[in-house]
Amino acid sequence: MALYTAAQPIIVGGCRLPTPIGVISSGASESRASVILYDGMEKVVKNESLVVIRNKNGRDVLAICRGGRGMNDNVRTASFTPGIAYAKTGRSPSSVKEFYVFNLEIIGMIGENGLEQNKLIIAPTSLVEMYTSEDDPMKYLCRSDLTIGHYWAEPRWKVPVLKQYINYHIGIFGVTGSGKSYLARYEVIPLLRKAGYSVIIMDWKGSDYAPFFENVIPLDQVKIDDSTVLRYFSQLTRNFGYLEREENPVAIAVERALRRVEWRGRPPEEARNLIYQYAKATLQQNAGRIKAETLQLWLDRLDSSFELITEEEIERFLGTIEPWRIMTMAKERGVVVIDMSKGEKEQKLAAFYSIARYLKRLMENKQRLDVALVIDEGPQYAPWQPRGLERETTDIIIDLCALGRSYGLSIVILSQGMAGEIGLNAAVRRNLNTQFIGRIHPLDFEEAQKLAASYYISPENLLTLPEGHFYFLGRMNPSPTPLLISFQISEDKAR
Numbered sequence: 001m002a003l004y005t006a007a008q009p010i011i012v013g014g015c016r017l018p019t020p021i022g023v024i025s026s027g028a029s030e031s032r033a034s035v036i037l038y039d040g041m042e043k044v045v046k047n048e049s050l051v052v053i054r055n056k057n058g059r060d061v062l063a064i065c066r067g068g069r070g071m072n073d074n075v076r077t078a079s080f081t082p083g084i085a086y087a088k089t090g091r092s093p094s095s096v097k098e099f100y101v102f103n104l105e106i107i108g109m110i111g112e113n114g115l116e117q118n119k120l121i122i123a124p125t126s127l128v129e130m131y132t133s134e135d136d137p138m139k140y141l142c143r144s145d146l147t148i149g150h151y152w153a154e155p156r157w158k159v160p161v162l163k164q165y166i167n168y169h170i171g172i173f174g175v176t177g178s179g180k181s182y183l184a185r186y187e188v189i190p191l192l193r194k195a196g197y198s199v200i201i202m203d204w205k206g207s208d209y210a211p212f213f214e215n216v217i218p219l220d221q222v223k224i225d226d227s228t229v230l231r232y233f234s235q236l237t238r239n240f241g242y243l244e245r246e247e248n249p250v251a252i253a254v255e256r257a258l259r260r261v262e263w264r265g266r267p268p269e270e271a272r273n274l275i276y277q278y279a280k281a282t283l284q285q286n287a288g289r290i291k292a293e294t295l296q297l298w299l300d301r302l303d304s305s306f307e308l309i310t311e312e313e314i315e316r317f318l319g320t321i322e323p324w325r326i327m328t329m330a331k332e333r334g335v336v337v338i339d340m341s342k343g344e345k346e347q348k349l350a351a352f353y354s355i356a357r358y359l360k361r362l363m364e365n366k367q368r369l370d371v372a373l374v375i376d377e378g379p380q381y382a383p384w385q386p387r388g389l390e391r392e393t394t395d396i397i398i399d400l401c402a403l404g405r406s407y408g409l410s411i412v413i414l415s416q417g418m419a420g421e422i423g424l425n426a427a428v429r430r431n432l433n434t435q436f437i438g439r440i441h442p443l444d445f446e447e448a449q450k451l452a453a454s455y456y457i458s459p460e461n462l463l464t465l466p467e468g469h470f471y472f473l474g475r476m477n478p479s480p481t482p483l484l485i486s487f488q489i490s491e492d493k494a495r
């Protein structure tokens with residue numbers, strides 16, 4: 001057997017072959033194996049290096065090195081050894097018994113028609129080779145012209161994606177500054193466009209997308225439907241002074257006013273006065289039928305509600321661009337950004353809710369959309385424990401996810417946290433089949449441990465990922481095991 005000690009790849013007839021790095025150790029199964037590295041290869045092979053196992057029992061098997069260990073019985077710390085005696089005296093113990101091992105996470109067997117599940121036991125002593133930049137192992141994953149970023153080690157290895165799972169929805173997770181919005185802007189949105197989706201982006205901060213795309217609609221120009229405006233006013237005025245389940249004549253009067261009066265497109269002062277006067281007149285129509293004190297109580301509650309429904313509040317809802325126009329614009333021009341930088345949280349949620357309701361209605365009428373809705377700062381809309389309007393937005397996101405799978409709506413949600421208080425609502429998260437997980441927050445350590453247990457990815461590794469690096473997992477990924485991807489940033493690509 002040849003002994004390979006050099007880190008250089010072997011060149012045969014001018015073309016480089018994957019570099020031999022070691023052999024499979026004892027105890028391999030069809031789904032798990034480890035490689036004993038050739039001398040010197042521990043300086044070349046890295047965590048997440050991509051390798052091929054030349055299985056002596058069958059076809060080649062693609063795998064990833066994950067979780068390496070250096071072994072040397074001379075310096076075991078469980079009990080006293082001569083090596084430890086050397087170390088104590090400051091001398092270097094013998095490294096004769098030293099060797100390095102990497103766990104291999106199996107991706108699959110390279111079959112005639114692409115990647116297949118590996119069902120054959122991997123023979124111990126089978127040769128393991130590492131791909132070099134001249135190879136393109138991604139071609140074994142699947143044949144797809146749709147790709148996302150590149151395998152972390154090599155910008156030329158574009159990672160293929162399975163288009164048919166785009167509307168099984170996408171989640172992008174990572175702490176602040178991990179590169180979520182960049183991943184969405186540089187990779188996910190261009191991918192969605194290429195796959196034939198029109199994209200509507202909810203830009204919570206107004207700085208991540210709005211400056212980089214042509215078609216931007218400011219929040220206060222979006223027309224918010226009357227029932228959502230009423231819901232906002234109820235929230236603002238604590239249900240117009242009524243208990244939640246109580247009959248609420250004031251809310252009914254204001255709702256009627258919102259529906260009957262043409263108040264949008266007018267100056268805020270005039271709009272507010274029109275709504276107030278109409279609601280007041282509606283309540284006064286009951287004079288004679290009810291006790292005078294009751295009517296007075298209603299009118300007082302209307303007045304005190306309108307102390308809170310100021311011109312400023314009305315101004316938030318004077319927009320006239322209806323959701324159907326946003327949708328048409330997205331269809332015609334490809335991408336539309338809703339710039340939500342100016343506005344209160346509840347107003348932002350109201351605008352989102354209005355658009356979401358429209359999309360839901362279309363799908364309920366069995367219309368196929370081919371639209372993607374990108375929601376940055378996801379927990380603002382669907383937090384762990386939703387309150388007020390958040391309850392409505394959380395529920396509607398869940399509904400959109402369910403309908404979207406049948407009617408071509410893809411939901412893309414970005415979130416700093418995964419689970420618990422800092423995370424995304426669990427019911428929403430369950431709907432995001434494909435996930436990109438970047439550097440996580442220490443509060444998500446437990447969540448990371450679950451990943452670690454299934455795929456050998458160490459939680460410490462997830463806590464320290466560099467910016468712009470994400471584990472790609474879920475059905476859009478042709479590999480059954482997560483792949484570590486990254487992407488390059490260049491200005492013209494993002495538009």
Ligand SMILES: Nc1ncnc2c1ncn2[C@@H]1O[C@H](COP(=O)(O)OP(=O)(O)OP(=O)(O)O)[C@@H](O)[C@H]1O
Nearest residue numbers: 175176177178179180181182183467468487488489
């Ligand atoms: N692929 C990349 N290569 C190099 N730098 C990157 C890459 N991706 C992101 N960055 C850097 O990381 C910074 C933060 O990225 P980004 O704004 O996308 O973070 P974020 O996760 O969206 O944060 P937040 O949760 O605060 O919105 C960027 O300003 C950019 O400098």
Ligand SMILES: [Mg+2]
Nearest residue numbers: 180181208376
């Ligand atoms: Mg961001």
